[in-house]
Amino acid sequence: MKNSKRGFVPMSHGISLSKSQYPTELDELKRMSSIPYASAIGSIMYAMISTRPNVAYALSMCGRFQANLGEAHWIGAKSILKYLRGTKGLFLVYEGERELVIEGYTDASFQTDIDDYRSYSGYIFRLNETVVS
Known part of the structure; x- marks a missing residue:
C-alpha cells in the first residue's frame, strides 16, 4: 500500500x-x-x-x-x-462561530442488500458546517 x-x-x-x-x-x-x-x-x-x-x-x-x-x-x-x-x-475543522448550529440529515434505501434484501439507513450530523457523526 x-x-x-x-x-x-x-x-x-x-x-x-x-x-x-x-x-x-x-x-x-x-x-x-x-x-x-x-x-x-x-x-x-x-x-x-x-x-x-x-x-x-x-x-x-x-x-x-x-x-x-x-x-x-x-x-x-x-x-x-x-x-x-x-x-x-x-x-475536521470546527468553525469559530459564537453560536453552535447543529444540523441533522437522514436517508434510507429499500432492500439494497442483494444477499439478504435488507434496507439501509444513514444519517449525518453537522456542528457549525462540519461533520461530526
Missing part, C-alpha cells in the same frame, strides 16, 4: 459486494486466509471513528465479509485505504 496510487473516493460507484464473491477454490481459500483483512477493517474503523466519518458507508459494505472474504472484498478494503492515504492532509 505504501507505493499504491492514491484514491479519490472511498468506494467507486457501481461496486457491489456480495456473498456470491466468496472464494470457491481451495487454493483461493488458502490465499485469502493469509490476508490481514480484519486488521485493515479495524484500522479503517479507528480512522472513521476518530476523524474520517466520510468512509462509514464504504466500511460498512466491506466489514460484513470478515468471516469469508473474496478478492473483490479485499479490493474494496484496499480502495478505502488508498482513499485515506490520498486524503491524509484533510481533517
Whole structure:
C-alpha cells in the first residue's frame, strides 16, 4: 500500500459486494486466509471513528465479509485505504462561530442488500458546517 496510487473516493460507484464473491477454490481459500483483512477493517474503523466519518458507508459494505472474504472484498478494503492515504492532509475543522448550529440529515434505501434484501439507513450530523457523526 505504501507505493499504491492514491484514491479519490472511498468506494467507486457501481461496486457491489456480495456473498456470491466468496472464494470457491481451495487454493483461493488458502490465499485469502493469509490476508490481514480484519486488521485493515479495524484500522479503517479507528480512522472513521476518530476523524474520517466520510468512509462509514464504504466500511460498512466491506466489514460484513470478515468471516469469508473474496478478492473483490479485499479490493474494496484496499480502495478505502488508498482513499485515506490520498486524503491524509484533510481533517475536521470546527468553525469559530459564537453560536453552535447543529444540523441533522437522514436517508434510507429499500432492500439494497442483494444477499439478504435488507434496507439501509444513514444519517449525518453537522456542528457549525462540519461533520461530526
